[in-house]
Amino acid sequence: MSTSLATYISLPGTTAEAFEHWHEVFGGELNLLRYGDTPMEGLPFEPDPQAVAHVTLSLPGGELAGGDVMDDQDYPVRDTAYSLLYTVDNPEQARELMGQLVAAGGSENMPFEQAPWGDWYGQAFDRFGVMWAFSSAAAGNAG
Missing domain, CATH: 3.10.180.10 (2,3-Dihydroxybiphenyl 1,2-Dioxygenase, domain 1)
Incomplete structure (x- = not known):
């Protein structure tokens, strides 16, 4: 292993x-x-x-x-203190994945667009309250 x-x-x-x-x-x-x-x-x-x-x-x-979870505690899932960052090859793929999470009952937290550092970035909460961040390297005219 x-x-x-x-x-x-x-x-x-x-x-x-x-x-x-x-x-x-x-x-x-x-x-x-x-x-x-x-x-x-x-x-x-x-x-x-x-x-x-x-x-x-x-x-x-x-x-x-x-x-x-195996106890009766109420653990918060929805939060902005963490996210699952998924980096993909192109902005179109990231935009599609983010859109699927939103369309299935999630919500957009930050629009997927070109970020100040030049790459593409956006965030969405899925319907389970998990925040997904998406990124992709800068590419030609992806917007």
Whole structure:
């Protein structure tokens, strides 16, 4: 196994739906494991068998991983303190991906346009409250 870094996100019972949605938007390879599919002996809690124990979405350039929150705490998901930054080859692709998240119940946080540093950049919250930032290197007339 080689060294790698993945983003891990815990969602309040919506992990399966979120990762399936992201798989539809971004493609990649989705692997989802529910607690009911695993031996549950020895766990320090009693999970719902339908809750997500672990999920990965492998995309070109990286991996997202996650699972359902297993306690009764109310953890905020929607925030601007973090975002998932997805850098793609061209502005059109980024604009399309961002548009798919917005069209599926998300909202635009920052329009996708040429940034002061010359590249293209924009932000959208998906319907799960996760902020996605999109970037692409400057290209000819992409606007």
